[in-house]
Amino acid sequence: MVTGIGENLDRGRLEVFATSTVRFSTGQTVTWVQGCQMEDWERPGRIGLKTRITVDHIMASSALPLIFPAVKLGRTWFGDGGVRNHTPLAPAIHLGANRILAVSTRHPRTRAEVESIRIDDYPPPAQQAGVLLNAIFLDAVDQDALQLERVNRLISHIPHRNRGNLRPIDLMVLRPSVDLGRLAADFEPRLPGTFRFLTRGLGTHQIRSPDFLSLLMFQSDYLASLIEIGEKDAESNLSELEAWMEQGS
DSSP: OEEEEEEEETTEEEEEEEEEEEETTTOOEEEEEESSOOOOEEETTEEEEEOOOOHHHHHHHTOOTTTSOOEEETTEEEEEGGGTOSOTTHHHHHTTOSEEEEEOOOOOOOHHHHHHTOOOSOOOHHHHHHHHHHHHHTHHHHHHHHHHHHHHHHHHTSOGGGOTTOOOOEEEEEOOSSOHHHHHHHHGGGSOHHHHHHHHHTTGGGOSOOHHHHHHOOOHHHHHHHHHHHHHHHHHTHHHHHHHHHHTO
16 A cells, blocks of 8 residues: 655645555564654554665565465565555555555445345355455455544534544545456456366366456456546546546645
8 A cells, every 4th residue: 555645835735655564573564654754653553764765665565465476675574565454544644644545356245236236055165255354355445434424423512622633534446347256257267277276276267256367367458448437437537526626626
């Protein structure tokens, strides 16, 4: 996960970038921060450290354990920060953000869509893996967003003089208009033979929305489709995005 913060100042523009990783030796979530005069912080299970972010930090933040190789930063090995980061919005809030635009990969399924992908047979490994991966990477975003909304409502009932360091955070969450699991299933036949043999052995062909596969597919044609979907979704939400942006200007 990469966090970017921009703030208009009298003397220019302050930009802060951060990315989160998990330190395998301790199990801590480590958020690397570049671009501000902050003090390193420590919370239960997570810390923030100042650094100059490099390609290695980005690669470490996307290295899924057991799937993609860990990346060494300094003397320690790191992987995807989403594995242990149960509060993905926390780094941006800690760095001073008052407004957050979050991009989720979870498509908001209707009841009809849920029924269309429902399988009553014994769940194959691919389906079980998809549920586990969603619990790790997607549920945290939804739960953190819900918690933020609750805190905002509580703060609204507290007089300004009694709020201390508490402040309301304006949150907007963008979600894909397409079920990425179903999209991945459409591209599954184009996978290299060896990889397709392995995924089908896990039962991807038995389920209609293999979320597990959507997380691991890095084919150029699939990625091109994701980019196209993202552009169209941004265009369809352009008026809402512009209104949200203008509120903070």
